[in-house]
Amino acid sequence: MADSQLTLPQPDAPAETALDSWLHHLTHERRLSPRTLEAYGHAGRRYLGFLAGHRGGALTVRDLADITASDLRAHLAERRSGPHPLSARSLSQALSAIRAFHRFLERRLGIEAPELALVRGPRIKPSLPRALHIDQALELMDATGDDAETPPWEAARDRAVLMLLYGCGLRISEALSLTDADVPMGETLRITGKGAKTRIVPVLPQVAEAVAAYRELRPWTEGPDRALFLARRGGKLSPRQVQAAVQTLRRRLGLPESTTPHALRHSFATHLLGAGADLRSLQDLLGHASLSTTQKYTAVDAARLMGVYSSAHPRG
Numbered sequence: 001m002a003d004s005q006l007t008l009p010q011p012d013a014p015a016e017t018a019l020d021s022w023l024h025h026l027t028h029e030r031r032l033s034p035r036t037l038e039a040y041g042h043a044g045r046r047y048l049g050f051l052a053g054h055r056g057g058a059l060t061v062r063d064l065a066d067i068t069a070s071d072l073r074a075h076l077a078e079r080r081s082g083p084h085p086l087s088a089r090s091l092s093q094a095l096s097a098i099r100a101f102h103r104f105l106e107r108r109l110g111i112e113a114p115e116l117a118l119v120r121g122p123r124i125k126p127s128l129p130r131a132l133h134i135d136q137a138l139e140l141m142d143a144t145g146d147d148a149e150t151p152p153w154e155a156a157r158d159r160a161v162l163m164l165l166y167g168c169g170l171r172i173s174e175a176l177s178l179t180d181a182d183v184p185m186g187e188t189l190r191i192t193g194k195g196a197k198t199r200i201v202p203v204l205p206q207v208a209e210a211v212a213a214y215r216e217l218r219p220w221t222e223g224p225d226r227a228l229f230l231a232r233r234g235g236k237l238s239p240r241q242v243q244a245a246v247q248t249l250r251r252r253l254g255l256p257e258s259t260t261p262h263a264l265r266h267s268f269a270t271h272l273l274g275a276g277a278d279l280r281s282l283q284d285l286l287g288h289a290s291l292s293t294t295q296k297y298t299a300v301d302a303a304r305l306m307g308v309y310s311s312a313h314p315r316g
Contacts, residue, residue, distance in 0.1 A: 006025055006028070007021065007024075008021055008108055009061050009109075010061070011061050011109075014060060015061055017061065018061045018101075018105060018109070019041075019048060019101065022104045023037060023044070025108075031195050032195065039097065040097045040100070043094040046075075046079070047094075047097075047101070050074075050075045051075070054075070055071075061111065065112060065113055068113075072095075072119045075098075076091060076119070089124050091121065095119070099116065102116055131266045131269075131270035131271070132259060132263055137267050137271075140249055140250070140259065141159055143252065144158040144159040144245075145159065151232075153217035153218050153219055156210070156213050156217050157230070157237070158242070158245050160229070161229055162246070163206065165262075165265055166265075166268050167203070167207035167268070168189065168191075168203060168268070169272075169286055170201070170265065171262070172243075174191050175229070176227070176229055176238070176239060177192070177227075179226060180215075180224055180226050180227075183215050184208070185212070188200050188202055189201050193287040194289070195289065197287060202285075215228070218230065239261070269285075269286060
């Protein structure tokens with residue numbers, strides 16, 4: 001049997017087998033990221049473990065139809081307490097995973113737990129993406145070559161990575177997944193993002209030039225399957241190394257703590273929106289599955305405009 005073939009458990013099988021089937025579905029059919037799968041799996045195991053203790057014994061797949069709103073509320077209360085209580089946002093994410101698990105049970109196994117619709121998650125104050133000012137973003141990229149102790153090829157590498165994040169709106173994982181086969185870069189770049197979804201992003205000449213400059217200085221041989229961005233010893237550059245480099249630059253320049261690699265992607269979106277880009281085009285450029293995810297940038301731009309208004313208006 002192929003690994004990608006989903007096997008559904010029998011009603012009398014342990015409840016954990018239903019969880020395994022759900023995670024298999026998320027991996028091979030939904031193609032979620034490893035990080036999301038890990039979070040969903042952890043939430044599901046904690047949920048089933050709590051129910052077994054709460055109800056006084058191991059559950060079968062059939063028993064999952066008897067879960068009540070009281071059971072779920074008790075689980076959420078348990079996760080809000082103890083030595084490591086979940087924040088409201090993390091609790092909401094755990095609840096979202098549990099609901100997704102029960103939707104799978106209903107659709108694939110016909111096991112419904114209607115009372116769970118009565119449970120509401122914690123209220124979360126929406127947070128706005130923290131974008132840099134244009135001059136801050138440019139300053140950050142220009143400062144990559146300021147440290148005399150950093151080898152020129154590493155400085156060029158860091159600049160190229162940051163240029164891709166800000167100039168193309170890439171996620172850090174997308175930039176680091178590029179290989180030597182992606183260079184030299186033309187006017188567009190094909191990116192495979194979350195959920196294995198492919199999109200085409202425009203490449204500014206300055207971005208292509210930064211990548212080419214790094215590629216010329218890189219002291220490692222080429223190979224079509226080799227990672228484009230390499231660490232000092234020749235291995236693939238990791239997100240943590242990019243984060244550390246940005247942290248060093250941030251401190252040197254006195255930029256806010258919100259200055260992270262991902263903030264450059266936020267800045268790309270916010271600055272494009274402020275320059276007149278429409279939401280649908282921005283959604284395509286960012287690779288968002290839902291327009292509602294992209295719409296949060298309208299609030300960022302509105303906040304920026306209100307700040308300008310307040311500082312410039314005579315009665316501000």
